[in-house]
Amino acid sequence: MSSSTPAVRVAGLGKTYRIGLSGDRPTTAVEAALRWARNPVRRGSHELFDALDDLTFDIPWGEATGIIGRNGAGKSTLLKVLTRITAPTRGRIELNGRIGSLLEVGTGFHPELTGRENIYLNGALLGMTRGEIRRHFDEIVDFSGVAQFLDTPVKRYSSGMYVRLAFSVAAHLETEILAIDEVLAVGDAEFQAKSLAKMRDVAKDGRTVLFVSHQVQTVTALCTSAIYLDKGRLAYEGDVAGALDLYRRSFEKFALEQRDAGTRPGSGELRAIDVEIGEDQLEPDGEKTILVRVGANPKLIGSYFVSCHINDVNGSVLVQCDSRVVGGWYDAATEHTIRLTVRTPWLKPGRYTVDVFVCKTGVLDAWEGAAGFEVLPHNPYPELAGDEALTKGLVLADFDYKED
Numbered sequence: 486m487s488s489s490t491p492a493v494r495v496a497g498l499g500k501t502y503r504i505g506l507s508g509d510r511p512t513t514a515v516e517a518a519l520r521w522a523r524n525p526v527r528r529g530s531h532e533l534f535d536a537l538d539d540l541t542f543d544i545p546w547g548e549a550t551g552i553i554g555r556n557g558a559g560k561s562t563l564l565k566v567l568t569r570i571t572a573p574t575r576g577r578i579e580l581n582g583r584i585g586s587l588l589e590v591g592t593g594f595h596p597e598l599t600g601r602e603n604i605y606l607n608g609a610l611l612g613m614t615r616g617e618i619r620r621h622f623d624e625i626v627d628f629s630g631v632a633q634f635l636d637t638p639v640k641r642y643s644s645g646m647y648v649r650l651a652f653s654v655a656a657h658l659e660t661e662i663l664a665i666d667e668v669l670a671v672g673d674a675e676f677q678a679k680s681l682a683k684m685r686d687v688a689k690d691g692r693t694v695l696f697v698s699h700q701v702q703t704v705t706a707l708c709t710s711a712i713y714l715d716k717g718r719l720a721y722e723g724d725v726a727g728a729l730d731l732y733r734r735s736f737e738k739f740a741l742e743q744r745d746a747g748t749r750p751g752s753g754e755l756r757a758i759d760v761e762i763g764e765d766q767l768e769p770d771g772e773k774t775i776l777v778r779v780g781a782n783p784k785l786i787g788s789y790f791v792s793c794h795i796n797d798v799n800g801s802v803l804v805q806c807d808s809r810v811v812g813g814w815y816d817a818a819t820e821h822t823i824r825l826t827v828r829t830p831w832l833k834p835g836r837y838t839v840d841v842f843v844c845k846t847g848v849l850d851a852w853e854g855a856a857g858f859e860v861l862p863h864n865p866y867p868e869l870a871g872d873e874a875l876t877k878g879l880v881l882a883d884f885d886y887k888e889d
């Protein structure tokens with residue numbers, strides 16, 4: 486690897502999916518909504534969707550580069566294209582070294598083979614000799630902590646064991662470039678910390694790490710540079726702080742845009758007018774009340790229902806709540822304010838967002854990020870408010886729940 490040529494060079498890279506075919510469908514309503522918002526073009530009889538569009542960038546040697554962007558921005562697709570899991574539709578990729586990867590759990594290993602056999606298989610696929618693999622074998626096994634199960638087929642591994650071994654193989658085999666997707670979040674906290682340290686060492690050795698994550702803290706801790714993708718396009722490349730700033734601002738911008746019902750997905754025959762949370766600061770086990778005011782459309786025949794998602798900061802849906810469960814169907818002839826109450830689960834302190842859907846047979850209105858709330862660290866002495874309780878030493882100050 487010469488330092489004058491970059492580790493990765495990408496020029497005019499694009500990936501277009503043909504959508505509407507089985508297996509290519511969006512998996513969630515929000516996903517469908519996001520696609521709709523990106524105005525897929527119809528070319529001929531197919532609907533084509535640009536998951537990546539005209540990306541051009543270089544990644545130098547020794548960088549740990551974070552790939553940041555909102556859900557559906559194209560982060561995983563970019564890693565899949567770089568690692569040749571999927572072919573690009575346009576453009577050019579230059580990898581000036583071998584690339585090891587850890588993408589979705591379940592890819593990369595052969596389920597019927599044992600841990601030991603998979604280590605050799607992976608090494609061979611990366612073009613390594615048996616001798617080279619043997620040299621790293623012990624450190625791979627030690628790091629992964631799955632020594633006891635080395636001769637067990639990996640299909641019997643838990644997802645945590647699987648990820649530990651897969652990460653260990655990817656990080657220890659001598660590939661010059663390492664591509665890791667969010668998947669590490671599957672492991673326990675201790676393993677995540679150990680993996681981050683390992684990735685930092687890999688970059689210090691002059692190799693290059695590409696890392697996809699929604700976790701702002703992890704990106705800050707690991708990465709030395711970042712690229713920010715927005716709807717499949719490269720919106721920023723540079724330092725981590727700049728990329729994270731854009732990422733944070735995209736949520737505010739998106740929330741503002743979504744207030745304008747005309748920009749939201751859905752048939753529009755009926756729209757939510759307003760969404761409120763009973764209280765915007767809750768205890769971890771507090772009841773979450775979501776009030777959805779829905780307008781009227783006397784021309785709409787039949788009744789509708791509402792549902793909502795509660796999402797964590799990473800955009801994962803934690804709770805889905807649906808008025809149909811309690812027989813909540815509403816007549817569109819008049820305006821209604823519908824109350825959805827979620828009594829469980831216990832939520833860890835942090836910031837949550839709420840998506841609201843007004844539906845009949847299809848989606849009439851999908852309002853992503855319609856409201857948000859904060860779950861506070863539990864105060865066992867509610868008679869003393871926040872700071873006062875802390876200064877009196879009554880509340881444990883070392884809660885581990887630092888959200889960004």
Ligand SMILES: Nc1ncnc2c1ncn2[C@@H]1O[C@H](COP(=O)(O)OP(=O)(O)OP(=O)(O)O)[C@@H](O)[C@H]1O
Pocket residue numbers: 502503504508509510511516520534536554555556557558559560561562563
């Ligand atoms: N095989 C496929 N066929 C059709 N569309 C696809 C396929 N794979 C991904 N897409 C679409 O391409 C877009 C980008 O997906 P990708 O998984 O790369 O995004 P991401 O930024 O990694 O999102 P997330 O943060 O949610 O994982 C999404 O809208 C997704 O639905």
